[in-house]
Amino acid sequence: MGRSPCCEKAHTNKGAWTKDEDQRLIDYIRLHGEGCWRTLPKAAGTFSISSSSSSSSFLIFCIFLSSILGLLRCGKSCRLRWINYLRPDLKRGNFTDDEDELIIKLHSLLGNKWSVIAGRLPGRTDNEIKNYWNTHIKRKLISRGIDPQTHRPLNEPAVAATYRNHHPTPNNSSSSSSSVPIAELPIMKPAINVHSSQPDEEGSGTTTEMDPPLPAADPKAATAAVFVKTEVNLELSIGLLPFQAEAARGSSRSSAESRLRQRSPLVCLCYQLGLENNNGECCRNCQRSYGWLCGFRPSALGSS
DNA sequence: AAAGGGCTCAACCGCTGTCGC
DNA sequence: CGCGACAGCGGTTGAGCCCTT
Numbered sequence: 001m002g003r004s005p006c007c008e009k010a011h012t013n014k015g016a017w018t019k020d021e022d023q024r025l026i027d028y029i030r031l032h033g034e035g036c037w038r039t040l041p042k043a044a045g046t047f048s049i050s051s052s053s054s055s056s057s058f059l060i061f062c063i064f065l066s067s068i069l070g071l072l073r074c075g076k077s078c079r080l081r082w083i084n085y086l087r088p089d090l091k092r093g094n095f096t097d098d099e100d101e102l103i104i105k106l107h108s109l110l111g112n113k114w115s116v117i118a119g120r121l122p123g124r125t126d127n128e129i130k131n132y133w134n135t136h137i138k139r140k141l142i143s144r145g146i147d148p149q150t151h152r153p154l155n156e157p158a159v160a161a162t163y164r165n166h167h168p169t170p171n172n173s174s175s176s177s178s179s180v181p182i183a184e185l186p187i188m189k190p191a192i193n194v195h196s197s198q199p200d201e202e203g204s205g206t207t208t209e210m211d212p213p214l215p216a217a218d219p220k221a222a223t224a225a226v227f228v229k230t231e232v233n234l235e236l237s238i239g240l241l242p243f244q245a246e247a248a249r250g251s252s253r254s255s256a257e258s259r260l261r262q263r264s265p266l267v268c269l270c271y272q273l274g275l276e277n278n279n280g281e282c283c284r285n286c287q288r289s290y291g292w293l294c295g296f297r298p299s300a301l302g303s304s
Numbered sequence: 305a306a307a308g309g310g311c312t313c314a315a316c317c318g319c320t321g322t323c324g325c
Numbered sequence: 326c327g328c329g330a331c332a333g334c335g336g337t338t339g340a341g342c343c344c345t346t
Binding site: 014015016017076077080081084085127128131132134135 | 311312313314315316317
């Protein structure tokens with residue numbers, strides 16, 4: 001179950017925004033800046049009604065106000081409208097081929113982390129990229145014979161399929177009994193040069209290389225990418241650790257972490273990046289020498 | 305010209321993570 | 326430590342547009 005809706009549906013406008021509503025929102029944000037989306041609508045002439053705070057007098061006031069203004073939008077709707085449509089730095093128009101390729105490469109690295117991908121494409125929003133992916137790029141990849149989810153050939157050799165059956169991923173969870181040496185497997189080489197350079201000052205977002213690192217303002221996105229000047233082999237193995245084994249370690253972790261642990265199993269990610277760990281350290285969970293991100297939970301890679 | 309099927313994209317919904325009390 | 330409020334994310338929906346018949 002999620003949280004209760006941020007507004008009472010009966011008292012809010014839905015659907016397309018009018019120019020008047022847009023202008024009201026722009027004026028308010030120009031004056032006060034972004035943030036406090038829940039309180040913004042009231043101040044801007046639209047308003048939200050929290051189900052927890054709607055006293056009857058306030059409700060009557062809201063209804064009275066709405067009859068005058070004819071505007072009712074919840075804060076969430078305001079935020080979305082601003083971010084996806086009204087923001088002055090938005091780039092309008094078609095995606096360029098370079099942007100296409102960058103999106104494809106970023107998606108192959110990050111999956112459906114639209115907000116992180118959008119962070120690498122100045123002037124584009126996560127919603128826009130998500131829509132564009134679903135309507136254009138998916139088809140483009142399929143026409144190239146590439147699976148848009150796995151970024152692997154649609155009718156790839158049986159050997160690789162067999163390997164993945166043995167090493168299931170979220171996109172491929174079936175099982176098989178045969179085994180193939182890792183060395184024989186085709187390696188997904190995105191041929192992306194990931195540089196350890198300075199932040200993207202130009203913000204052009206038009207390069208087909210994934211050269212500049214993610215902006216410092218987006219540290220989680222930075223975590224998700226790899227900043228080493230090399231070609232990256234993104235073969236990835238994921239192993240689930242039993243809770244009991246973890247509990248046996250008897251670690252004294254924070255309550256927040258214990259709460260997190262209740263939600264998701266500990267995942268050992270050993271990135272076979274084609275890079276040996278310089279320090280020669282081993283992952284304590286799987287004993288692989290090239291693991292550098294081990295023993296964290298899937299949410300640790302989250303984008304928000 | 306009309307019908308209807310497909311496509312696009314703005315907006316909504318449900319959920320998670322974080323923070324403050 | 327538990328709970329509620331909030332911001333933000335990704336998936337989904339549906340109105341309107343476009344194209345074909």
